[in-house]
Amino acid sequence: MIENAIRFHGHQCPGLADGIRVSEVVLRELGKPARDEEMIAIVENNSCGVDAIQLLTGCTFGKGNLIFRDYGKSVYTFINRETNKALRISLNKEAFDTDEEHRTLFAKVRNKTAT
Numbered sequence: 405m406i407e408n409a410i411r412f413h414g415h416q417c418p419g420l421a422d423g424i425r426v427s428e429v430v431l432r433e434l435g436k437p438a439r440d441e442e443m444i445a446i447v448e449n450n451s452c453g454v455d456a457i458q459l460l461t462g463c464t465f466g467k468g469n470l471i472f473r474d475y476g477k478s479v480y481t482f483i484n485r486e487t488n489k490a491l492r493i494s495l496n497k498e499a500f501d502t503d504e505e506h507r508t509l510f511a512k513v514r515n516k517t518a519t
Contacts, residue, residue, distance in 0.1 A: 405460065413455040416518075418510055423453025426480050426493050427460035433491050434484040438462035441469045444483045448475040 409424055410416045430445075431437065438461060445463035447454050450472060457463060457480065463470040478495035512518040 409456045409459055412459045413452060416513065417452050418513060419452030420456050421453075422451070422478065422495055423456025424460065426453060426495075427457055429493060430461055430480075430482045430491060434482055434489055435487065438467070438469060441467055442484065442486045444469045444471065444485065446471045446473060446481040446483075448473050448477040448479040450474070451478070453478075 406424060409420055413420050434443065437443070443461060443463055445457055445461055447457065447470065454470075454472075458465075458470060461482070463482075465472075478497055479492065480494075481490065481492045483490045509518065
């Protein structure tokens with residue numbers, strides 16, 4: 405899953421990791437990836453994570469079940485049309501800024517020295 409997301413996106417980065425994690429939670433809570441338009445994703449940013457969301461949830465611009473709202477927020481809403489269940493995920497980026505371990509790892513990712 406992670407390697408496919410990196411290949412699809414073109415590089416490994418924290419934003420892609422966010423999208424992978426969001427997708428994991430969505431699939432666990434709402435069910436399998438969309439084959440057609442049974443799941444809808446509304447994304448409130450155009451960050452790297454949206455690539456992972458497209459790849460892993462099956463919600464794409466081409467199928468019309470990925471909707472972009474340019475609010476600049478790390479917020480993602482998913483609706484499963486078959487079950488009528490929905491999930492809204494909001495990432496609190498500020499929470500990561502206070503974590504020394506996160507800052508150290510992020511620096512390694514930026515410098516391409518993360519293992």
